[in-house]
Amino acid sequence: MNTRILLCLIAACVCAFDSASAQNGELALKANDRVTISIGGIPDNEVPQISKVYTISDNGTVNLLHIGEVRAAGLKPSTLQRAIEETYKAREIYTRPTVTVTTDDSATTTRMIYVISGCNKNGPIAYNTGMTVLKAIGSAGGFSPFAKPSRTKLIRNGVTSEINLKDISSDPSRDIKLQPEDQIIVPE
Template sequence: MNTRSVSCFLAACVCAMAPVHAQNGEIALKANNRITISIGGIPDNEVPQISKVYTISDNGTVNLLHIGEVRAAGLKPSSLQRTIEQTYIAREIYTRPTVTVTTDDNATTARMIYVVGGIKGNGQVPYNSSMTVLKAISAAGGFTPFAKPSKTKLIRNGVTTEINLKDISADPSRDIQLQPEDQIIVPD
């Protein structure tokens, strides 16, 4: 294989892996989430000053040694990792830092799905990464006798989509994966 072929092969591998990374289930961080930041590739005496658990402030930032406030809310953990690394490099503080950001398990379970209308247990359902519309409705107690599941609405980021849960019940592979803060409204 010549150099050009090797370069093309490597580029193809990177492109093939990109969609997998984009669909890895990372959830955007928000204020008051607890995250763990670990750093390597820096002087040993500074590692403990940076590598620790942080709570994202109400204004959406974390305060890090030498660089101060870094926006975290709205970013996925992998994006925050890159932001921190690039900031340390751009400000010429560290030459090759390696940062890892992980979320505290309680941070993701504290996120909610809201299920209202023709549901026995209207209200909040704790979000988890495998949550679907049917699972959320089941967790909320199921439909009332007067529910109209064929006219269910899913509201995500201000966008309303009407879904027919009778069709999804008949073919569970069509069930919709939920995201934190989604709202499900089942008319009755």
């Protein structure tokens, strides 16, 4: 394969991963995450019954006054906020509710990325915002003596991409930002 084509493919993979992770920095919610839901524009006596901290249930929902179970898992906080507002309006419970959904990073369950092989300490690593492939490799104790970083695979949402970490090591600006549940496989 032509080197120029290979470089274009690598650049396309990097751009695809970066654009997917750059969407306003919000992470999708999941079961057992804790969210604070605040509401305004409703009768004062009902505000305390809705405005509080909720833990997303194992089935991915929060239970709200008058509307019951609302799907939260898989949604970003801003999307959940709009869904709650629209549900209250559509069911004609409130005419102009204003909902705010916030997360507290210390209150959300730990999100992980997984280093499968090729590092000195393979296994799950706690995800941090802004974490990159090279930072994850460093957190996993660096490459094992038999690692082949030029054939590293990144698995995200079931899609596998091959990346050459030697190229990224020489140009850190090309490092790929990770998302929770990403898997890194460095062949040995």
